[in-house]
Amino acid sequence: MNERGLVDLFAAMNSLSGPSYECRYYPCHFEDQDCSICFCIFYPCLIYRFGEIVTSSSGMPVWSCKNCHWIHKRENVEEVVTYFSAFPRQVLVEADWRFFSKAFQEILFGKELGYEVGRAYNLMPANFYGFSCRDSDEKAFLAVKIGEEFLGVREVRDFENLGEEVLIPLKSGGILRGFDGKRCVECEL
Ligand code: SF4
Known part of the structure; x- marks a missing residue:
């Protein structure tokens, strides 16, 4: 809260x-x-x-x-x-x-662009919305557990074994990488 x-x-x-x-x-x-x-x-x-x-x-x-x-x-x-x-x-x-x-x-x-994946919530489509994206071979993204003050963050490669986590892209410089709901993409912020 x-x-x-x-x-x-x-x-x-x-x-x-x-x-x-x-x-x-x-x-x-x-x-x-x-x-x-x-x-x-x-x-x-x-x-x-x-x-x-x-x-x-x-x-x-x-x-x-x-x-x-x-x-x-x-x-x-x-x-x-x-x-x-x-x-x-x-x-x-x-x-x-x-x-x-x-x-x-x-x-x-x-x-709402995000959607539930089992107990997790995929927020990647909201992160990609409106940006120029292309297909990517990179399949990693982040699973974030929201705590009182800090975030528990781990890198994941698929939707298996997710807990009550929020899925967001990996950010590298001005590039976001992840899964937009249909394919793996990289998008320019
Ligand atoms: S970055 Fe921080 S201040 Fe800005 S909308 Fe998100 S939570 Fe709010």
């Missing part, structure tokens, strides 16, 4: 704060950013066009939002607030990562 993100979302549903000029971290992303949702409700979104997996100072893999401006743009905050206003707050309190990932995909792409 992304408690801090939920607190910010509920506050934004009451009223948008705009830029927090008095915050000592302002502007943490860009001048005049909207700070209504400081802690992103979609964290970790696992969508590479916004963030990426990095190694923390303690050596653990984490999802980094350092270069993501999306949740701090006014029009996006408004869209997020409009989307979630359709749900009772109790539903949002009890919702899991999967619920918020579906919501995020619907806001971004107009539909």
